[in-house]
Amino acid sequence: MPAFRAALLYFQPDLQAVYEPDGLLVTAPNEHGIEVVQAVGSWASLKASFGHLPVQHLSGRLLAPGFVDLHLHYPQVDVIGSPAEGLLPWLENYTFVQEARFTDPLHARAVAEFFLDELQRHGVTTALSFCSSHPSSVHALFEASEQRGLRIIAGKCLMDRHAPDGVRDHTEQSLEDTEALIQRWHGRGRLGYAITPRFVPTCSDAQLAGAGELARRYPDVWVQSHVAENKDEIAWVKALHPQARSYLAVYERFGLLRPRSIYAHCIHLDDTDRALLRDTGAAAAVSPTSNLFLGSGFFDYAAAERVGHLYGLASDVGGGTSFSPFHTMMAAYYVGREGQTKPGLSLTPAQLWAQHTAGAARALGLEGVVGNLLPGCEADFLVLNPAATPLLARKTAAASNLDELLFSLIVLGDDRVVERTVLAGQPGRGLAQP
Ligand SMILES: [Zn+2]
Helix, strand or coil, rough: CCCEEEEEEECCCCCCCCEEEEEEEEECCCCCCEEECCCCCCCEHHHHHHHCCCCCEEEEEEEEEEEEEEEEEHHHHCCCCEEEEECHHHHHHHHHHHHHHHHHHHHHHHHHHHHHHHHHHCEEEEEEEEEEECHHHHHHHHHHHHCCCCCEEECEEEEECCCCCCCCCHHHHHHHHHHHHHHHHHCCCCCCEEEEEEEEECCHHHHHHHHHHHHHHCCCCEEEECCCCCHHHHHHHHHHHCCCCCHHHHHHHCCCCCCCEEEEEEECCCCCHHHHHCCCCCEEEEEEHHHHHHHCCCCCCCHHHHHHCCCEEECCCCCCCCCCCHHHHHHHHHHHHCCCCCCCCCHHHHHHHHHHHHHHHHHHCCCCCCCCCCCCCCCEEEECCCCCCCCHHHHHHHCHHHHHHHHHHHHHHHHHEEEEEECCCECCCCCCCC
C-alpha cells in the first residue's frame, strides 16, 4: 500500500473543503484492481495504523484531487485563440474547418495524444469531451486514453443539418454509429460514452429523437450538448422550434434531459429552465473563459444556487482560452462578480475548487468515484507545488488560512504548479517522477 505524507486538500460530502497541513493519503487496489483511497486524514491520527508502511514524504507539497473538466472539444486544440465576432461566425470560420480534418485517423490520433498530454500536464484526470462527427475521431481518443488510464467520457458529434460538407453526418448512419460506439467503448476500463448532439440548430428532429431513444435505452451512458450560450443562437432555435417554451425545452421534448446529461453554458436561462435542470437531474457545465472570450454572457451563479440545479466547471477548449483549471477557476470568480441577479456574489476559493473537482464529479454522477480523496475514490490526485514560481512562493508562504492559500494558487497558478498527475495510483506517462 503506497502512502504519501504532505499537506492535503479534499472535500466532505457536502463539498466543504478539508485541509490537513500534515496529512497522510494511503491507497490500495479495490476488488476490481483499481487503485483507490484507503485512508485520508492527519498524520497524527493515521500514523498508528499506517506509519509502518513505506511513506513518501512530499515536503512542502499539497496533495489535491485530480481536476474534473465537464466540457471541452478535443478536435478544437488548434482552434484556441481564434478571433471571431461571436459563436456562429467562430463555428463557421474556424471550428468546422478544423473538425473536418478528423476524418483522417492519423491526424485524429496525433491530436488526441497532444490533447491528453495537455490534460495531464494541467492536472485534469477526468474529462467529458466532444469528438468530431467522424467515428474515427472517437476511436482515436479512446484508444489513446485507455493506454494512459485517464477517465475520459466522449462521443461522436451528431450534426445532420446546418453544417458544411466534411462535418455534416447522415441521420440514420449517425445513430447506428453512436450505438456501435456505445457498445464498443462504454464502461471499458475507465472510459465512458456520451451521446453527443452538437446543439439544436445542427440536429434534425429525427436525429434528436434518435439520440433521445438511445439515451433511454442506455441509461448509464452520458449525454452532452450545448444550450443557451449566445443570443443569435437562441433566436435561431426559436425560429426552428417556434412551439417550444425555451431552447432547453427542445432537449426535454426529445428525452435528452436526465441524470448524466451535461449542458454546456446555460447562460440565458430562466427559472423555469433551471427548475427543469434540477428536476431532471441534468447539469450545467459552466465555461467561463469561453463565455468571456466569445462575449456570450455570464452564468448566473446566484440563480443556480437559488433554484438548486447541478453544475460544475469546464474549460470548453477551444472556445475556452486555456486547459488550466486555475485559469478557469479565476474566470469563474470574475463571472461570479458580474452579471448576477444578486450583484457582488463572491465565490470563495474553496467553492471554486469544489466546482472543478468533487462538485463536477457529482454533476457527472461520479460522486465518490473521482474528484475527491475520500476513502473509496479512485486514486486520481495531484502533487501541487505551492512555491512553483517566485511570486507564488512569496504569496503562499504568507497565507494564514486555507482561503488565502487556495486563492493564491487560483490567481497565480498554472501548469507549473502541477508537479505530478497520478492516475489511479499510477504517475502519468511523461510526467515528473518522485
Ligand atoms: Zn462546447
